[in-house]
Amino acid sequence: MNAPVPATAVWDTARIQQDFPILSREVHGKPLVYLDSAATTQRPVSVVEAVRKFDLTHNANVHRGVHLLSQEATQAYEGAREKVRRFLNAASVREILFVRGTTEAINLVSNSFGTSKIGAGDEIVVSSLEHHSNIVPWQMLAERTGAVLRVIPMSDSGDLDQEAYRELLNARTRLVALTHISNALGTVNPVREMIAAAHEHEIPVLVDGAQAVAHTAVDVRELDCDFYAFSGHKLYGPTGIGVLYGREALLEAMPPWQGGGDMIASVSFSGTTYNELPYKFEAGTPNISGAVGLGAAVDYVEALGLEAIAAHEADLLDYLVAQLSKIDCVRLIGEPAVRGGAVSFLIGDVHPHDIGTILDCEGIAIRAGHHCAQPIMERLGIPATARASVGVYNTKADIDSLVAPLPQIAEMFAR
Amino acid sequence: MSMLELYQEVILDHNKSPRNFRDMDCASHKACGKNPLCGDELDLFLNIEDGVIQDVSFTGTGCAISVASASLLTEKLKGRTVTDAEAIYREVHMMLTGESDVDPAELGKLAVLSGVCQFPVRVKCASLAWHTMHAALQDRSEDVSTE
Incomplete structure (x- = not known):
């Protein structure tokens, strides 16, 4: 097994790529460019x-067995x-809830915090940059409770209108739910300032960090956010596991969402008392x-160093934007003031699904769609x-592979 | 399977210059097809008199496969009977899903769509127009989706 490169070492993408065996496979007979x-x-x-190693040597259920394996698990x-x-950098493990992913984390907050604290006529502020998973749970809550969803507008460049945001905050606002980095346009929102603005009105803020944790160091105390959600599989981890950070005082005051084993202190038909944090929110055997x-x-990622990762990726994204900008028929979609993780683009009138299929035939995996x-x-x-979108293992050669066929695609589909 | 087999000249041509790409005021049958995940949307119009498709047209937006498939459909069905149209619909469906070998004599130009079955995620693009046409013939009013 390859140990990750220490943070102090010179960044060596070729060395990092060796940690990811999947990158050496072929797709349609071509080397994979992910x-x-x-x-x-x-x-x-x-x-x-x-x-x-866990599955083969330590597997057992947690928190209940007296036997050794259960203790190890x-x-x-x-x-x-x-x-x-x-x-x-959370203050306590009581603030770290394991969930299935970002989507479940947001649903937990909308169901527990939302149902107990948000009522008819109350307002929830979301931004126009949100992923469906930070829109739909709030729409469902609004439908249940009669609350109203207010949306922070954005500019053509893909930046949120900060003035409009501040005007949306008022005495009826109960929560701001905001993405840290837009998955579709790559916009990095000024979340710290936006959280501070909400806190002036004592409004808690949930940050959807799904697209951020792999690209930038996140310090929930420095951000001063109230909830922070992310998924393991966008941080080089497995699918089906994610995290909800919640400020302890808020989590304490919130009712459990799902009931079952592990989330209780004691159960009787005359009444049940709930377990303490974080277990109150982890019903059933976890992942x-x-x-x-x-x-x-x-x-x-800590061994690589978040700062080194951010520098490597900023370099790649700058290069990608520069290379795409050189091609006449390519139009960047979203040119945010600060970019992280991803670049969206169009080629002339070519439908993105056609772009995606043709690039796939060249071994290049990108996403095409509404994201x-x-x-x-x-x-x-x-x-x-x-x-x-880029990760620690990408190189400028990957960008070159992506950019090279684009003029040909434009020509092929030219009307 | 290479991209050139999927994006054959006929498909690129029908995408660039879709045939019968227009509204139809006098349509006797129409239906709307939508694949929301793709963003593909098309309205398909038929004017049928005495069991014969006198005119067929479409409008909308979509990827090259979806637009070309709709355009080829209109070319193929104009002047054919409703019974023929249903039979062609079934053959195209089987071709796109790879359930049977194409009879080029029967499908003619539509055979260029046969490469689509090698790209499972794109079958829905090629089949949208056909399912929409089928729904129009059956006077079904709800939107059609192949996702």
Whole structure:
């Protein structure tokens, strides 16, 4: 097994690529060029091995067995929680809830916090840059409670209108739900300032960090956010595991969402008392090996260093934007003030699905579609975009591979 | 399977210059096809008199496969009987899903769509117009989707 490169070492992408065996496979007879990390990141050997080792040597249920395996499994699971706490710089592991992913994290907040704290006529502020998973749970809550959804508008460049945002905040606003980085356009929102603005009105803020945690260091205390949600599989970890960070005082006051085993202190037909944090929100047997894999993923990115990752990716994105800008028929979709993770583009009138299929034939994996962000597409008056997104393993050669066939595609489809 | 087999000249041509790409005021039958995940949307119009398709047209937006398939459909069906149209619909459906070998004599130019079955995620693009036409013939009013 390859140990990750220490943070102090010179950045060596070729060395990092060796940690990801999938990158050496072929697609349609061509070497794979993976530029779809915003959909899911590939997993390094260390993550796969951590899950494998757990499954083969420590597997048992957590928090209940007296036998050794159960103690080991509990230790591994809670060890992963501590790694995540440190990763986010949360004050306590009581604030770190394991969930299935970002979507479940947001649904937890909308069902628990939302149902108990948000009523008819109250307002929830979301932004026009949100993924469907940070829109639909709030629409469902609004439908249940009679609350109203207010939307922060955005500019053609894909930046949120900060003035309009501040005007939306008022005495009826109960929550701001905001993406850290847009999955569709790559916009990095000024979340710290936006959280501060909400807090002036004592409004809590949920940050959807799905697209951020793999690209930038996140410190929940420095951000001062109230909830922060992310998925393991966009951080080089497994699917089916994710995290909801919640400020302890808020989580304490919130009712449980799902009921069942593990989330109770005692159960009787005369009444049930709930377990303490974080277990109050973890009903049923959790995804134990997934959490172990997520812990290993956190180790992996920390060993590379978030600052070094951010610098590497900023370099790649600058290069990608520059190369795309050189091609006449290519139009960038979204030119945000600060970009992270992804670049969306169109080629002339060519439908993004045709771009995606042709690139796939060349072994190049990108995403084509509305990126589960239809309101953005509607706002920009386009049905879909082609999106290239980067990770620690990408190189400028990958960008060159992507860009090279684009003029030919334009010519092929020219009307 | 290479991209050139999928994006044959006929498909590129019908995408660039879709045939019968227009509204139809006097349509006797029409239906709307939508694949929301793709963003493909098309309205398909038929004017049928005495069991014969006198005119057929479409409007909408979509990828090259979806637009070309709709355009080829209109070319193929104009002047044919409704019974013929249903039979062709069944053959195209089988061709796109790879359930049977294409009889080029029967399908003619439509055979260029046969490469689509090698790209499972794109079958829905090529089949949207055909399912929409089928729904129009049956006077079904709800939107059609192949996703």
